[in-house]
Amino acid sequence: MAQAPQLLPLGAALGTEILGIDLSKPLEAGAFAGIQATFAEHPVLVFRDQDLGAPELAAFGRRFGVPRPTR
Secondary structure, three states: OOOOOEEEEOOOOOOEEEEOOOOOOOOOHHHHHHHHHHHHHOOOEEOOOOOOOHHHHHHHHHOOOOOOOOO
16 A cells, blocks of 8 residues: 655645655556645645656646636
């Protein structure tokens, strides 16, 4: 069983750092659900020291769905 990622607040208004996630590897559904839940509460997430190319970064972003314009 994988260890749960750690959440490190980066200030009241800044966001949250997520430790213990390697975005260069496939994420299990439960791990991604945890990221989504954290994003819903803290709309700025920081994942330090990730080794992602453009395709991997785009694939991670697509998991959140299609961007929608806001008005």
